[in-house]
Amino acid sequence: MSTIRIGAHMATKGDVSTVPKRTTEIGGNVAQIFVKNPRSWKTGEIKEGMKEKLQAEMVKYDVPIFVHSGYLVNMATPEEELRKKVMHLISNEISMTIQLGLKYYNVHPGSHRGTGEKEGLERIVRTLSEVMSMFPNADLCILLESVSPKGGNIGYKWEHMKYIMDEVGDPRIGVTYDTCHGFDAGYDPRTPETLDMILNEIDKNVGLDKLHMIHLNDSMYPLGVAKDRHQNIGKGYIGMEGMKNLLSNPVIRSKSIVLETPEKALTHADDIKTIKRILKELELH
Numbered sequence: 001m002s003t004i005r006i007g008a009h010m011a012t013k014g015d016v017s018t019v020p021k022r023t024t025e026i027g028g029n030v031a032q033i034f035v036k037n038p039r040s041w042k043t044g045e046i047k048e049g050m051k052e053k054l055q056a057e058m059v060k061y062d063v064p065i066f067v068h069s070g071y072l073v074n075m076a077t078p079e080e081e082l083r084k085k086v087m088h089l090i091s092n093e094i095s096m097t098i099q100l101g102l103k104y105y106n107v108h109p110g111s112h113r114g115t116g117e118k119e120g121l122e123r124i125v126r127t128l129s130e131v132m133s134m135f136p137n138a139d140l141c142i143l144l145e146s147v148s149p150k151g152g153n154i155g156y157k158w159e160h161m162k163y164i165m166d167e168v169g170d171p172r173i174g175v176t177y178d179t180c181h182g183f184d185a186g187y188d189p190r191t192p193e194t195l196d197m198i199l200n201e202i203d204k205n206v207g208l209d210k211l212h213m214i215h216l217n218d219s220m221y222p223l224g225v226a227k228d229r230h231q232n233i234g235k236g237y238i239g240m241e242g243m244k245n246l247l248s249n250p251v252i253r254s255k256s257i258v259l260e261t262p263e264k265a266l267t268h269a270d271d272i273k274t275i276k277r278i279l280k281e282l283e284l285h
Contacts, residue, residue: 076110
């Protein structure tokens with residue numbers, strides 16, 4: 001049986017090369033990181049020798065790493081000066097991703113800020129096209145993350161992703177399915193039938209081969225409420241049965257599963273233990 005990849009978003013703690021080892025310490029074998037301060041417009045840089053150091057640790061511990069964009073990124077912003085600033089920020093983060101020898105850069109498409117989905121989609125296409133043209137030969141994959149429909153967000157429907165990917169026309173674009181965000185938007189993964197409907201919709205619009213990562217998060221709020229509040233595994237409205245249903249699906253298990261659950265009462269290590277317990281019950285781990 002092929003390895004099931006499970007991990008979490010990890011802090012870099014000033015040295016990204018420590019991430020693979022720390023990932024294994026919480027029971028994981030895949031990780032997601034920020035390459036720089038996610039709340040800052042200031043450009044970042046990779047220290048000399050860090051790529052080699054990180055890659056050696058990734059091989060040693062067998063931990064692939066995905067990069068998540070910073071919080072300030074909004075490719076759909078109606079303010080042109082801000083859009084240019086966002087583009088500069090994304091290009092810096094992608095450049096750092098490439099310099100670390102990493103391939104996958106996950107990003108939320110953005111919010112149209114009340115100007116309407118059509119205009120927002122067009123701005124995302126323009127921004128993404130311009131960014132991709134800066135890295136014409138890079139071994140790179142931009143992952144558009146499914147989002148909650150709150151606050152004028154674009155990317156809560158798989159048709160949005162199809163439009164963006166078709167219009168940009170670059171094969172180096174894929175998607176991430178966030179279970180909490182999807183639940184916010186009315187996509188219910190709690191039964192085999194409804195999960196199949198979700199996966200069929202992803203397949204129909206972008207292709208399951210373009211789905212590279214699952215953000216496995218429970219939801220603090222009920223189906224379709226659009227609050228975007230993540231909850232620990234089995235502790236929210238998706239619940240333990242919903243998580244069992246997700247993890248029993250071979251498509252879900254074949255993708256990299258990354259947690260973005262709260263670390264308050266429980267930790268990522270606790271959530272990974274819960275997932276492994278579910279897999280054991282399903283006789284899959």
